[in-house]
Amino acid sequence: MRLAELSARSGLPSATIKYYLREGLVPAGETEGSTWARYDESHVRRLRLVRALTEVAGLALEDVRRVVEALESAEPGHASRGAAQWPLSAPVAQEPSEVAVRRVDALLARRGWDLELDSPHRRTLAAALDTVDGLGLPATDEVLDAYAGAAESVAVVDVPRVLAEEDPLVAAERLVVGTLLYEPVLLTLRRMAHEVLSARPS
Amino acid sequence: MRLAELSARSGLPSATIKYYLREGLVPAGETEGSTWARYDESHVRRLRLVRALTEVAGLALEDVRRVVEALESAEPGHASRGAAQWPLSAPVAQEPSEVAVRRVDALLARRGWDLELDSPHRRTLAAALDTVDGLGLPATDEVLDAYAGAAESVAVVDVPRVLAEEDPLVAAERLVVGTLLYEPVLLTLRRMAHEVLSARPS
Numbered sequence: 351m352r353l354a355e356l357s358a359r360s361g362l363p364s365a366t367i368k369y370y371l372r373e374g375l376v377p378a379g380e381t382e383g384s385t386w387a388r389y390d391e392s393h394v395r396r397l398r399l400v401r402a403l404t405e406v407a408g409l410a411l412e413d414v415r416r417v418v419e420a421l422e423s424a425e426p427g428h429a430s431r432g433a434a435q436w437p438l439s440a441p442v443a444q445e446p447s448e449v450a451v452r453r454v455d456a457l458l459a460r461r462g463w464d465l466e467l468d469s470p471h472r473r474t475l476a477a478a479l480d481t482v483d484g485l486g487l488p489a490t491d492e493v494l495d496a497y498a499g500a501a502e503s504v505a506v507v508d509v510p511r512v513l514a515e516e517d518p519l520v521a522a523e524r525l526v527v528g529t530l531l532y533e534p535v536l537l538t539l540r541r542m543a544h545e546v547l548s549a550r551p552s
Numbered sequence: 553m554r555l556a557e558l559s560a561r562s563g564l565p566s567a568t569i570k571y572y573l574r575e576g577l578v579p580a581g582e583t584e585g586s587t588w589a590r591y592d593e594s595h596v597r598r599l600r601l602v603r604a605l606t607e608v609a610g611l612a613l614e615d616v617r618r619v620v621e622a623l624e625s626a627e628p629g630h631a632s633r634g635a636a637q638w639p640l641s642a643p644v645a646q647e648p649s650e651v652a653v654r655r656v657d658a659l660l661a662r663r664g665w666d667l668e669l670d671s672p673h674r675r676t677l678a679a680a681l682d683t684v685d686g687l688g689l690p691a692t693d694e695v696l697d698a699y700a701g702a703a704e705s706v707a708v709v710d711v712p713r714v715l716a717e718e719d720p721l722v723a724a725e726r727l728v729v730g731t732l733l734y735e736p737v738l739l740t741l742r743r744m745a746h747e748v749l750s751a752r753p754s
Contacts, residue, residue, distance in 0.1 A: 402687055463748045471744045478736040485604055487713070487730050489737065496709040497734070498741050500702035505745035507698040511689070513750060528689050529746055532699070533739055534680040535691065539700050540738070542673045543707035544731055546665045548715060 353379075356389045360397035367397065373411065375400050375418060402531060409530075417526055436470050446476030453479060457494050461502070504536060558591045562599035569599065575613065577602050577620060604733055611732075619728055638672050648678030655681060659696050663704070706738060 357364045370376045376396050379387030396418075403414045420436065454476045458465055465472065479489050489497075512528055515521035559566045572578045578598050581589030598620075605616045622638065656678045660667055667674065681691050691699075714730055717723035 398687060402683065458744075463744060464751075465744055465748055466751075469744070469747060471740050471747065475737065475740045475744070478733075478740060481604065482730075482733050482737070485600060485729060485733060487726065487733065489734075493709055493713075494737075497706055497738050498745075500706045501738060501741035501745045502749075503705075504699055504702045505742060505749050507695055509746060509749040511695075524689065525746060525750060527687060528684075529743060531680075531684050531687060531689065532691075533742075535677065535684070535696075536699050536703060536738070536742070537735055538673050538677045538680060539703035540707060540735075541731060542660075542665060542667055542671070542677070543700075543703045544711060544727060545671060545673065546667055547704075547707050547711040548727060549666075549668075
């Protein structure tokens with residue numbers, strides 16, 4: 351298909367697509383003559399992914415690039431599917447405290463979560479714990495266990511859905527996309543639950 | 553205290569504090585002579601809140617302003633505590649489909665969640681459902697029920713902690729802050745659970 355159809359199929363203006371092509375977020379089309387290129391379903395799919403990551407997940411283009419590169423370099427296999435999500439983890443602004451790091455380790459041990467030592471989520475979580483502690487809303491072990499239980503109960507539904515994909519790259523992509531795109535669903539439901547529970551007469 | 557101490561206590565540079573003062577995100581201090589002003593604990597608290605909303609929750613200053621204004625104008629009472637969270641709900645880019653709106657209504661009915669008709673979370677959730685549907689990862693009722701159950705299980709822990717506050721304005725502030733600041737905790741735990749479950753041999 352030509353650029354105009356790619357634009358219609360992806361819902362993105364041609365100028366935006368050209369920008370993504372220049373930035374390397376989308377692979378170049380097959381050159382046909384000197385003035386136009388031919389695109390296929392893989393381009394439609396990639397553009398929908400980039401659009402979802404920017405518009406829905408609210409990622410900056412630099413983060414979109416990290417996700418796309420991680421997906422392209424992911425090796426087949428279970429571990430790489432998990433690691434494909436690492437670029438989603440925001441860099442921590444401040445090194446977490448020793449106490450917070452140990453609390454994350456203890457939580458992982460309590461849940462039996464065998465998380466890679468290199469996983470950036472460890473530091474991200476520890477830094478988040480430092481923040482809530484510093485603002486007077488500390489995460490007690492009871493709170494952490496409730497949150498981890500909730501997280502696991504949605505992951506149990508999420509993961510089999512994406513791992514049903516035979517192609518490991520497609521599975522990794524669906525895991526990343528599913529992770530990001532269902533975040534607004536989960537967070538909105540939590541806000542709804544807050545509103546409902548805080549309005550109930552106690 | 554003077555500006556220098558306010559800076560030390562809040563962890564923000566003086567220039568940033570002056571900017572927030574000009575922008576009205578922090579109330580002015582009490583003027584002492586012509587060249588300096590006196591600040592108190594309420595300023596420390598407000599600056600920590602603004603810092604948390606920008607650095608941790610990643611809100612733009614315009615959204616911080618909406619949250620702060622909602623907190624200042626909130627009336628005492630249960631309903632207003634829930635409604636204080638409304639400004640957190642991102643405006644939806646595209647009007648949700650009728651189908652998605654009805655699915656949200658059905659979910660609320662299944663859960664027995666008596667959510668205000670005006671709550672912006674309804675449209676936010678419906679729009680999120682349209683997005684995941686459009687990207688080939690549709691939210692089945694089974695998925696939605698799992699997510700809503702997880703959301704409720706954390707809200708059950710969250711809400712009593714903030715409602716223990718006697719001052720309704722403080723309670724509203726803690727609800728909003730707790731909502732935003734625990735979001736990274738929940739999302740990081742979900743990513744951890746994804747990584748752990750997708751790496752387990754099936």
